[in-house]
Amino acid sequence: MTQVTHGGRPRTRRPAPYAVLLVPAMLLTGGLAACSGDVTSTQAPLPSPSAPAGGTTGPSATEEPRDDLAALDPGDAAALSTPQADPVYPAYGDPSVDALHYDLDLTWDADERTLTGIETVLLRVTSDADVVDHGRVRLDLAPTMAVTGAAVDDVEVEVEHRGDDLLVPLPAGTAPDDLVTVTLAYTGTPTPVDAPTTRSDLPSLGLTVDPEGQLWTMQEPYGAHTWYAVNDHPSDKARYTFTLQVDDPWTGIANGVQTSSSVADGVRTTTYDAADPMASYLVTLAFGDYTETVVDGPRDLPISLWVPAGAEQYVDDLERTGAALTWVEGWLGPYPFDSAGVLLVEDSTSGMETQTLLTLGATAYSTSPATLVHEMVHQWWGDLVTPADWRGLWMNEGMAMYLQLVWEAEDDGRPLDDLLGDYVLTEQRLRAEAGPPASYDPDQFGVSNVYLGPALMWHAIRQEVGDAAFRDAVRAWPTEQAGRSVGRDELVSWWSERTGTELASLFDAWLDGEQSPAIDLD
Structure with a gap:
């Protein structure tokens, strides 16, 4: 250290x-x-x-056609x-x-x-x-x-x-x-x-x-x-x-x-x-006023923990980031970026999957292993591949929530279906209050309807396609779409083709339905 x-x-x-x-x-x-x-x-x-490499300089008018992209820095x-243009928040x-x-x-x-x-x-x-x-x-x-x-x-x-x-x-x-x-x-x-x-x-x-x-x-x-x-x-x-x-x-x-x-x-x-x-x-x-503590992640990846003065008590919690990332790699493959870290902020109780450097509020929950797993999943699902507009927030939060719950079930020694059953009624209530995950109320951004419904949806898809096909697709999707922003239609089509199962109706029911679909939980 x-x-x-x-x-x-x-x-x-x-x-x-x-x-x-x-x-x-x-x-x-x-x-x-x-x-x-x-x-x-x-x-x-x-x-x-x-100018960043690839920039152009010169006169204000161009007499001959340009081919700026041909010389663009890789x-x-x-x-x-x-x-x-965004259908949810069109002003930006x-x-x-x-x-x-x-x-x-x-x-x-x-x-x-x-x-x-x-x-x-x-x-x-x-x-x-x-x-x-x-x-x-x-x-x-x-x-x-x-x-x-x-x-x-x-x-x-x-x-x-x-x-x-x-x-x-x-x-x-x-x-x-x-x-x-x-x-x-x-x-x-x-x-x-x-x-x-x-x-x-x-x-x-x-x-x-x-x-x-x-x-x-x-x-x-x-x-x-x-x-x-x-x-x-x-x-x-x-x-x-x-x-x-x-x-x-x-x-x-x-x-x-x-x-x-x-x-x-x-x-x-x-x-x-x-x-x-x-x-x-x-x-x-x-x-x-920050102190940096560097801990080892998987394959000796250095993880920088930036903690402000007065919040040193959270360093021990944050040192579990390496273990959280190792667990996530078991599902998603090698970490996709050149650096990793956590930035702790004292005046927030929230957490954010900011790329390569998580931003977490100084609270016991924000620095818990479950939150670290959730935000690390986002480095693939949300950061490496990103929704094309804000209707696709479920793409980020659904998978991060699902794998967080998979981790929690393993950590508690509890059957996953049993743990997911705790959230069924809550998901139904949130859907009624804030709208379906893919057409939520714009004044209720990030409410748990875009977390829990899609998490249960992914479990239903896992049941439909089988464990091996599901795990293969969960890992392959962000890798194959790396660096892109992608819409719902492309994701649904890719998942159907990858798993060999037509999934459009299942996605539609969970993402657009006013009522929550039934799910089989043993």
């Missing part, structure tokens, strides 16, 4: 390293936009952006998506743009409660480009984040910030599948938004500031837009790189592999690379 410690509260605000000092210069030049829902326009100088090419996401790579350079001032960012995002204009708003694409960005400078392909532009919508002009002549690199400078105090749910553990979404000035986020189904400009929808996966700066001894933490950590002039800078395509709701971020 290895421990790396970053302790104590930041003492006084110090100047950031030279590269970050470019941002205040832009603020002075461009002015500070109002933190309100009013329409604001911003045009201000920016430093020359360092890492960014893996993030090519088919963005969709724009199908006319496909984000491939977000590079986020963020500085947190805990005393002033101010986040300052330079964001560079590589975008592919999709085949729907002819319907964009007057030659503009839309990114989601909360009005509390004031844009102070913008450029497209190294050319300064004026953007319009209209509520949660940031409208970015495209170069003249932009055609479907052209790539553009958007660079934004922005600043503001992160403010979470109300969550569309009745769940008591999820009152708000997005970047949250605790009383000590520490930051953390949980942002499903939308909430990433509270701290960076984003196509905030699960159908658009992207690669992420992070540069995080905060006064030492605090530290910044994000998804992916930590590629560097250094201190200069009293400021700690950490960098992370999340190389595998990731949906925006699966991104996590924290700044604070």
Whole structure:
């Protein structure tokens, strides 16, 4: 076991390293936009952006057809998506743009409660480009984040910030599948938004500031837009790189592999690379007084446990993460990412399957083995393969809940059918209150109707196709769909073909029925 410690509260605000000092210069030049829902326009100088590999630069009009995708960096090419409009939460996401790579350079001032960012995002204009708003694409960005400078392909532009919508002009002549690199400078105090749910553990979404000035986020189904400009929808996966700066001894933490950590002039800078395509709701971020404990996972995979000062009592619980992951691998195969870890946050009682780095509230249940199993299952079912829109939340939660209950039955030495029987009446009540799993009430996001009904459905499918075919399909589905966002029809068709059993009617009954189907539990 290895421990790396970053302790104590930041003492006084110090100047950031030279590269970050470019941002205040832009603020002075461009002015500070109002933190309100009013329409604001911003045009201000920016430093020359360092475009992610595959980005384009040059004149605003193109005289000859381009073939940007042919030269796209393989890492960014893996993030090519088919963005969709959402039928449940249509205010977020724009199908006319496909984000491939977000590079986020963020500085947190805990005393002033101010986040300052330079964001560079590589975008592919999709085949729907002819319907964009007057030659503009839309990114989601909360009005509390004031844009102070913008450029497209190294050319300064004026953007319009209209509520949660940031409208970015495209170069003249932009055609479907052209790539553009958007660079934004922005600043503001992160403010979470109300969550569309009745769940008591999820009152708000997005970047949250605790009383000590520490930051953390949980942002499903939308909430990433509270701290960076984003196509905030699960159908658009992207690669992420992070540069995080905060006064030492605090530290910044994000998804992916930590590629560097250094201190200069009293400021700690950490960098992370999340190389595998990731949906925006699966991104996590924290700044604070954290200690990292590294434990071994399966096949000597290092698992980083990030625990804030004052919550050290949870370290022993979290050290069981390796055992939980080993059990899950028995069902789903080798862990699919390059890094693994847990980020503990004190002001939450919830838990989130943020990709490569679980975000868990500091409670006995959130850090329990059952929760660790559940959230680790999501690394395959939800993260590696993701629903194409929010009607598909059941795809994530049903399998994670089912395998959690399989683990609980084994751990308790209890027959699985007996344990599942405890939930039948509860599932029927929740279906009546919040709707069928695939057409739930949009104001009751993430209520247990999307957990229990689909969990029982998977057990019914296991009974229908047999144990061997079921386990084969459970393991093969996320592996074969790795990096994708997938809809219900494709999943149902794949499962029917893989198992050699027509399953459409069974899926339909469980996912759409006003009444719960009967299930045979011995």
